[in-house]
Amino acid sequence: METLSGHLLVATPAIDDGPFWRSVVFVLDHDDDGALGVIVNRPLDSDVDDVLPQWADLLDAPVCFFDGGPVAEDVVLAVALVEDTSVAAQLPTWRSVAGRVGLIDLTGPPPEPGQVSGLRVFAGYAGWGPGQLETEIDHEAWVVVAARDADLVSPQPANLWHDVLRRQEGDLRFWATLPDDPTAN
Incomplete structure (x- = not known):
């Protein structure tokens, strides 16, 4: 399988509860050793400004932490x-992921205004061991789609x-109309 x-990763109706129910995961790393990503659609009630005030001005609304996943929830x-x-080369704390997307080390200095056009901070992440994600995709728990910035x-x-x-x-778009609880239909 090519790198994801x-x-x-868009959760299918096969995931009907738990932390991945109706989640959208951006895959940060995927290789033979496993996969790592963050859930991008789970904002939390915790404001980044309260914990990392020097970074808050760089964040896009909502200016809060996001629940990145069930693994290492104390990791940000x-x-x-x-x-x-070309701007990325000027950021000493930058690690490229794909295209314009990358990880920034929060222990370093924040980027200068205009160096980043969007930023989100995640508490925890989603992780899979070798072959685990591929098995879940084969069992139709996830649909892999192109990400937009x-x-x-x-x-x-x-x-x-x-x-x-x-x-x-195609038919995949009709899942968007699925009610939260299909049995209540």
Whole structure:
């Protein structure tokens, strides 16, 4: 399987509860050793300004932490979009993921204004061991779709599951109309 880094994993109705129910995961890293990503549609009630005030001005609304996933919830990851990839070379704390998307080390200095065009901070992450994600995809728990930069900084992240499905072609787009509880239909 090709690397899924830079793609979205969209939870299918096969995941009917738990932390991945109706989640949209941006894959940060995927290789033979496993996969790592962050859930991009789960804002938390914790304001970044309260914990990392020097970073708050760089964040896109909502200016809060996001629940990145059930693994290491005490670990904080910052995912950013650079204005262009040549700017990334000027950021000593930058690690490229795909295109304009990368990780920024929050222990270093914040980027200068204009160096990043979007930033989100995640508490925890989603992780899979070798072959685990591929098995889940084979069992139709996830659909792999192309990510758009705007997905990472959506001003309405709670709608992202519906929005990403709605823009797909074919039958996949109809999942966006699935009610929260299909048995209550």
